[in-house]
Amino acid sequence: MLQKNKINIYNKPRKIKKSVKDLKLWIEDILLLNNLTGFVVNFIFVDEEEIRYMNKKYRRIDKPTDVISFSLIEGKFVKYSYNMLGDVYICTEQIRPKNDKEILRRMVHGVLHLIGYDHKREKEFKKFLKLENRYLSLII
Secondary structure, three states: OOOOOEEEEEOOOOOOOOOHHHHHHHHHHHHHHOOOOOEEEEEEEOOHHHHHHHHHHHHOOOOOOOEEEEEOOOOOOOOOOOEEEEEEEEOHHHOOOOOHHHHHHHHHHHHHHHOOOOOOOHHHHHHHHHHHHHHHHHHO
8 A cells, every 4th residue: 555645835924825735736746656655745935034044054055046955865764654755945035927836846846856856967957847847737
């Protein structure tokens, strides 16, 4: 029997208007498409000050960004009843245009990083963007 994924969305103060239930279902679809079950993913919506702090501390870039992902399966993997896949921090003030599709795009973007995709080089970025668009087209 497949163990369900657990998707947490921390949306305080209310940064997103879309139904949290819908967002969770869409992210669950992406995880299942990648044969991932029994994982926990946290989405934390933050303001520009918080994301700038994290960007500076962890990436050494002193400016706000739209999304930062922290994979918790890199390195030593500790098994719990649920496996922590990671945390995705999203700053809606950095998203243009600010609509449900673009917010979901950042959520998909974060999940792709959590499951091992990256885009440090131009070739990787094109592949990453293609995959991101493919998933968006499947779930919207």
